[in-house]
Amino acid sequence: MRILLASRPHPGGVRDPFTSLMPTGLGYLNALLRENGFGSRLANLSGASWRDVEELLRQECPAILGVSVFTHNRFESLRLAALAKKIDPACLTIFGGPHATHAFESILAEHPEVDVVVLGEGEETFLDLARAVARGDRNFDAIAGLAFRQGTRVHHAIRAPVADLDALPLPALHMDDSWGCDVRRQLEFIITSRGCPASCRFCSSPRFWGKALRFRSPRAMVDEIRAIRDRYGLIYFSLRDDTFTVNKERVIDFCRLLLEEKVYILWNCQSRVNAVDEEMLVWMRRAGCECVQYGVESGSERILAYLGKRITPEQVRRAAKSTRRAGINLSIYLITGVPGETDEDLQATLKLINAIRPHDGHVAPLAYYPGTALFDEAVRQGRVSANLFDREREEALYVRNDPFVVHSAETLLRTLHRLGGKARFGPADFATQRELLGYCHGANLAEGEWCEGMGNFGRAEALYREIVERQPGNPWGWLALGGLYGSEGRVERAEKAFGRVISLVPAHVPAYLALGDLRLEAGDRRGAQQRYEEAGRLSPRDPDVGERLQMISGRRGTKKGGP
Structure with a gap:
């Protein structure tokens, strides 16, 4: 039985260094399926023509097509499922990922080309599903973690999160025959934990992973890095946990292992400004960390409160000072286009970034995503329709579309660019x-x-x-x-x-x-x-x-x- 696990970004993201990659979750699904005897294959359809996609589907003739769905690629994913059904109506089309998880009811109600949605993290759920299909059993009632049509209603059942992340097999050991994938670029990005301690109103991560944080051990983290280095020659890694530094003891143990075992790499990570201190940053720098990216979002306390960040500008200043002092490059994420945001709020953000002197930064207008408190509130208040993501075809659906958002984004980007050179260490x-x-x-x-x-x-x-x-x-x-x-x-x-x-x-x-x-x-x-x-x-x-x-x-x- 053939299984194809695929992703296809929105056309606007084909050249983007991140959205053009396969989601890391597909790698874990593929590894688990293979180690349990299934003929699974990964396919990165970024940049492929639809004719190429059709040819691949005909060649593979998968019994199961698993598609990773984010908000930006929701329509490409639907087209992919429809094409698979056109070629082989018996192909079981499965959606997974954050958008599919949080919008499963509308997807299944409106799109017959999608048979099943895997809710949340999918390794154990997908494996149970593959075993059922291999037995010829299409009655999925007993499989937790699935949503599917049952007559005129949508049935769904939640599955408990994976308890032991170390038990999951390494994606890197099962990627050599991937279709359309630059494996080395893909494997630069590693996930070492699931969950986030924050509850930002614009982010769906807490509802996807669950509020409890789960961690891979430092031993497993170092072993994966060494395996990738030895197999593919990578010596630079990006640790893409929502908040890598939330467990100080784990971070220091990871750094100690890298140093003791002479695993000479450079790496970066993401964190929150209230989840670092100088001792931890010093360990990180000694172990090869060269950049930390913080979700700063704004310098206005009012805007930070609206976004649910639970941080203060003073915490931003302290974290930035400690990061720079340890010799780690400082990168920040900023959000603009927040309801009620004014020029006074913009000036507060400019004042903050001038004070902390980031080496680089990213600016994004605030956008709606399913599974976020921001979107739920907007629907309750009648500001947007509940079927927004089915009705509008844009890659991202921004909360505001007015001249201030354009002005604010351009001003912030110019300031970050100007500061970038001046922020260099001397x-x-x-x-x-x-x-x-x-x-x-x-x-x-x-x-x-x-x-x-x-x-x-x-x-x-x-x-x-x-x-x-x-x-x-x-x-x-x-x-x-x-x-x-x-x-x-x-x-x-x-x-x-x-x-x-x-x-x-x-x-x-x-x-x-x-x-x-x-x-x-x-x-x-x-x-x-x-x-x-x-x-x-x-x-x-x-x-x-x-x-x-x-x-x-x-x-x-x-x-x-x-x-």
Whole structure:
């Protein structure tokens, strides 16, 4: 029995670095199904034509099609289900994900092309469903976690959350035959917990995961990172938990393991400003954390209260100061277009971001999503229709559409862009960080990069050499040295440094590409092509690899060597 697990973003998100990826939940479903003997396959349909999609469905001929549905891709998902039914009416079409979970009643009532909706996290539910279908049993009454039509009504039953997240198999071990997926880019993103301690009115996460937080152990987290590094060569990761730092002891244990076991990576995470302190941030920086993204949203206490953030501007200032002091880049999320938001509120936000000096930030207008207190309130008050998401086809449905929202978003973005350069760490910051952290490979890399930008290549080389002398097995030091030597034209040294990276992390694709670039600059086209082809065998869907291979075969211009 074939099972196809697919996602297709809204056309506007095809080039977006996040929405063009498959949701991480599909990877867990795929791994669990495979380890239980089912023929499951992942398909990232981002960028594929509908003709390609139809051809894939005909080739796979899945008995079950599982589709991950977010608000932005709700109509693409419906079209995908309808196409599957057109090709094979017996195909069981299953929706899952946040939008499907919170809008299951309208989906099942209005769209016969959808047979079943998995509610909330779906691993155990989907496995039970697959077993029933394999037995030829289409009576799903006994399966908790499903919603489906039963005559003229919609039946649904809630399932308890997965109790032991460590027991779930690793997605990375079951992705090599994925369709349309750049596996390395996909696996950069890791989830290590489920749930969020907050109750923000614009977010559906608490209702999706449940209010109780569940955590993967530090041991399981480090083992997954090592498995991905060894199999796919990744040494940079993005930990996408809603609030990674909510359990201080777990975070410090995770950092301690990374350091003790010499798992040399860089990484970033998301958090809340009231869920960090300096001790934790210092541990994180020493273990390779280079950026924390905080949901700041606004500098106005009135707007923060409306959004249900349960934070204050003073907490934002304290967290930002501790983050910068530890040498971690500060990134913030901001929201505008809140009902009743005025220029006075905008000025409060501008004052706050000027005070904290973020390295970068993101601005989004406030939008409605099913499963949020914000949307429920708007429906009760008659400001929007309960069938808003069926009636309107926009990728995002914003709460306000007026000139102030445009003005506010543009003003905030300009300010963030202006502050970005000024917020960079400088010599005084690096001195403070060294005093606070002691030796730290991430801090050396950041200071070395700054020195290169200032033309102080000798100091940059000394900082990178300190990494490889203290930690000979740290690929980041060799990678930085290779890039520095390549930029200075010291080709032999650069090649040795990149070769050392490959000896430490044999599947590290950027090192192969850098070696190819150096060979090409030296006029050795055959040597360059060999390196690019080695990278292509490791990562056939990597766009950088494809560009190099096209360049070398088309005899176009060269790219400068470096990581």
